Amino acid sequence: MTTIYLDNNATTPVAPEVLDEMIPFLRDLYGNPSSMHTFGGQLHRKIEEAREKVAALLNAHPEEIIFTSCGTESDNTALMSAVESLPRKKHVITTRVEHPAVLNFCRHLARKGCRVTYVPVNNLGQLDTDFLFRAVDDDTAVASIMHANNETGVLFPIAHIAEKLKERGVLFHTDAVQTAGKLRLDMKSLPADMLSLSGHKLHAPKGIGVLYVRRGTRFSPYVIGGHQEKGRRAGTENVASIIGLGKACELAAQFLQKEASYLKVLCDRLEGALLQACPDARINGDIENRLPNTTNMSFEFIEGEAILLRLNEFGICASSGSACTSGSLEPSHVLRAMGIPYTAVHGSVRFSLSRYNTEQEIDRVIEVMPGIVRELREFSPFGREKLACPPE
Amino acid sequence: MWEYTDKVKETFLKPKNVGEIPNADAVGEVGSIICGDALKLFLKIDKETGKILDAKFQTFGCASAIASSSALTEMVKGKTLDEALEISNQDIADFLGGLPDQKMHCSVMGREALEAAVANFRGEPLPQKDEGKQVCKCFDVSEEKIRKVAVENHLTTVEEITNFTKAGGGCGECVPQIELILRDLWSLKPPEKPTTPKRLTNLHRIALIQEIIESEIRPGLQADNGDVELIDIEGNKVTLALRGMCTGCMMSDITLKGIQQKLREMVGGDIVVEAYQ
Numbered sequence: 001m002t003t004i005y006l007d008n009n010a011t012t013p014v015a016p017e018v019l020d021e022m023i024p025f026l027r028d029l030y031g032n033p034s035s036m037h038t039f040g041g042q043l044h045r046k047i048e049e050a051r052e053k054v055a056a057l058l059n060a061h062p063e064e065i066i067f068t069s070c071g072t073e074s075d076n077t078a079l080m081s082a083v084e085s086l087p088r089k090k091h092v093i094t095t096r097v098e099h100p101a102v103l104n105f106c107r108h109l110a111r112k113g114c115r116v117t118y119v120p121v122n123n124l125g126q127l128d129t130d131f132l133f134r135a136v137d138d139d140t141a142v143a144s145i146m147h148a149n150n151e152t153g154v155l156f157p158i159a160h161i162a163e164k165l166k167e168r169g170v171l172f173h174t175d176a177v178q179t180a181g182k183l184r185l186d187m188k189s190l191p192a193d194m195l196s197l198s199g200h201k202l203h204a205p206k207g208i209g210v211l212y213v214r215r216g217t218r219f220s221p222y223v224i225g226g227h228q229e230k231g232r233r234a235g236t237e238n239v240a241s242i243i244g245l246g247k248a249c250e251l252a253a254q255f256l257q258k259e260a261s262y263l264k265v266l267c268d269r270l271e272g273a274l275l276q277a278c279p280d281a282r283i284n285g286d287i288e289n290r291l292p293n294t295t296n297m298s299f300e301f302i303e304g305e306a307i308l309l310r311l312n313e314f315g316i317c318a319s320s321g322s323a324c325t326s327g328s329l330e331p332s333h334v335l336r337a338m339g340i341p342y343t344a345v346h347g348s349v350r351f352s353l354s355r356y357n358t359e360q361e362i363d364r365v366i367e368v369m370p371g372i373v374r375e376l377r378e379f380s381p382f383g384r385e386k387l388a389c390p391p392e
Numbered sequence: 393m394w395e396y397t398d399k400v401k402e403t404f405l406k407p408k409n410v411g412e413i414p415n416a417d418a419v420g421e422v423g424s425i426i427c428g429d430a431l432k433l434f435l436k437i438d439k440e441t442g443k444i445l446d447a448k449f450q451t452f453g454c455a456s457a458i459a460s461s462s463a464l465t466e467m468v469k470g471k472t473l474d475e476a477l478e479i480s481n482q483d484i485a486d487f488l489g490g491l492p493d494q495k496m497h498c499s500v501m502g503r504e505a506l507e508a509a510v511a512n513f514r515g516e517p518l519p520q521k522d523e524g525k526q527v528c529k530c531f532d533v534s535e536e537k538i539r540k541v542a543v544e545n546h547l548t549t550v551e552e553i554t555n556f557t558k559a560g561g562g563c564g565e566c567v568p569q570i571e572l573i574l575r576d577l578w579s580l581k582p583p584e585k586p587t588t589p590k591r592l593t594n595l596h597r598i599a600l601i602q603e604i605i606e607s608e609i610r611p612g613l614q615a616d617n618g619d620v621e622l623i624d625i626e627g628n629k630v631t632l633a634l635r636g637m638c639t640g641c642m643m644s645d646i647t648l649k650g651i652q653q654k655l656r657e658m659v660g661g662d663i664v665v666e667a668y669q
């Protein structure tokens with residue numbers, strides 16, 4: 001059975017071109033870039049080349065790119081750096097629907113004595129920006145607002161937010177892990193101070209991330225040790241992955257435009273067909289302002305884990321916001337923050353696509369999904385008054 | 393991904409006895425769509441012999457909830473009601489070759505549905521609804537149920553209680569109460585507070601401070617990726633250096649105050665903590 005991988009917001013396959021580029025650095029060029037000898041020292045140049053490619057994707061200056069170990073480290077570093085370099089300010093703003101890398105770090109800061117404001121969203125998942133701006137005061141050190149939500153794909157107006165916060169003199173960090181490589185990011189026109197991205201979400205390997213820090217922004221390192229990354233992030237460079245990320249960014253820049261429209265067509269097709277074939281299904285989130293590759297749908301009266309495991313039988317990989325799949329007993333904090341009824345939260349499924357998905361794969365999902373929904377509804381004590389998916 | 397046994401997977405993919413029994417003699421309904429799982433059990437019972445002639449279910453829930461429901465119906469068929477009531481949640485789990493720890497509540501739900509159905513047949517009030525106060529409001533779990541499940545399955549920790557009943561798995565507000573119930577149930581003693589010796593010799597005092605820093609203070613800081621090092625003790629002055637995440641942390645003052653407070657409580661009221669410069 002071939003795998004139909006529709007869980008690209010969780011992680012993406014490494015692009016073959018990326019892997020090819022990395023292999024020599026794993027096999028032969030194993031030196032340490034900090035070494036005095038040419039064998040190691042020559043890698044330094046390679047890292048700088050990769051840095052330039054990452055910078056190019058963001059239209060940033062290479063100096064503003066710091067390599068980290070993952071998106072989470074970038075997020076943590078950004079927040080920690082902000083509160084540490086502004087020791088007199090003790091207020092942090094974020095959203096209720098942030099990734100745990102930001103959300104739980106804010107809770108950590110709260111335990112350390114920070115005041116944290118969690119900005120709510122409405123039932124389309126749109127951010128209450130008025131609430132955000134009202135929350136800003138003289139004590140506010142930093143606001144960390146994600147660019148796109150990983151579960152629903154809903155985009156936040158970060159350009160507008162960044163501008164307003166700049167006027168108010170508040171540091172602004174955005175977690176762009178889901179948008180980097182999918183949407184154009186231009187740090188020359190977007191006045192954000194910091195931005196996080198993660199390699200494995202854009203066809204580079206896991207274990208590599210980037211924190212963009214605008215020139216002139218006060219910065220305090222999080223990982224402390226050697227002088228790597230100009231003293232901003234210690235630890236011997238993950239050379240092969242840095243090279244891989246450079247290549248991945250180059251590819252992303254190249255594909256970005258075409259890919260976005262291609263994915264949108266596939267996504268719309270999937271969504272449209274499933275809504276038509278399954279009654280009591282809905283889309284979660286604002287479809288007007290959304291990543292082109294993500295759709296989050298709810299199928300009432302049935303539970304997400306059951307849907308995923310049935311899809312698994314067909315080799316189809318997706319994810320869900322249901323309690324049973326979250327690793328805790330609580331369903332998705334994102335869907336709950338949006339006020340989606342519990343019945344729909346439990347039956348939510350997220351499909352997230354990448355450029356490697358094909359029309360045939362989408363058609364396969366359209367073919368098997370209604371049957372799965374129908375069968376699980378036959379098991380369910382709920383929604384019986386209504387007809388489940390009509391027989392084909 | 394959950395580590396389900398093959399039997400769970402197989403049963404989930406092809407469950408037995410799905411559906412309703414029209415004019416069932418007994419119906420047991422537990423759980424709710426809000427909590428994320430619910431089970432409706434239908435029984436056909438021979439009035440003469442009390443034997444269960446047929447059993448069917450409808451379940452809203454994850455794979456293990458559906459598998460547990462199917463297992464339950466297979467197990468009760470042909471048994472008398474009294475025999476059926478002998479089936480414990482562990483038996484349901486065993487029938488499936490075991491369930492992941494965090495999924496044990498699915499088997500408990502099966503057992504509860506059975507009890508509810510039997511009560512329904514016998515015209516008894518539902519066992520749990522009116523007795524026992526609600527402990528966990530997130531998942532509507534009563535003290536009665538926590539005690540019962542704890543005893544039946546020899547559960548001693550809050551985590552186990554959460555795995556078996558979900559209580560404590562939401563906002564976490566009820567965790568202290570669950571702890572109290574467990575303590576009471578197994579008559580565990582609350583951890584003893586170290587008593588403060590009246591007069592300490594210098595040597596004692598130093599040893600005590602060292603021990604408190606090692607066992608009481610460092611673990612807490614380390615949990616937050618920080619650490620502290622004891623630099624010197626001079627009379628009542630304790631000099632400490634914060635390490636890791638604590639260095640340069642804007643909270644370092646507060647952290648040191650906290651340590652001072654602790655040392656004052658446990659060693660003596662005159663302790664002064666200072667940061668190593």
Ligand code: FES
Pocket residue numbers: 527528529530531559560561562563564565566567
């Ligand atoms: S009250 Fe028990 S978890 Fe919220």
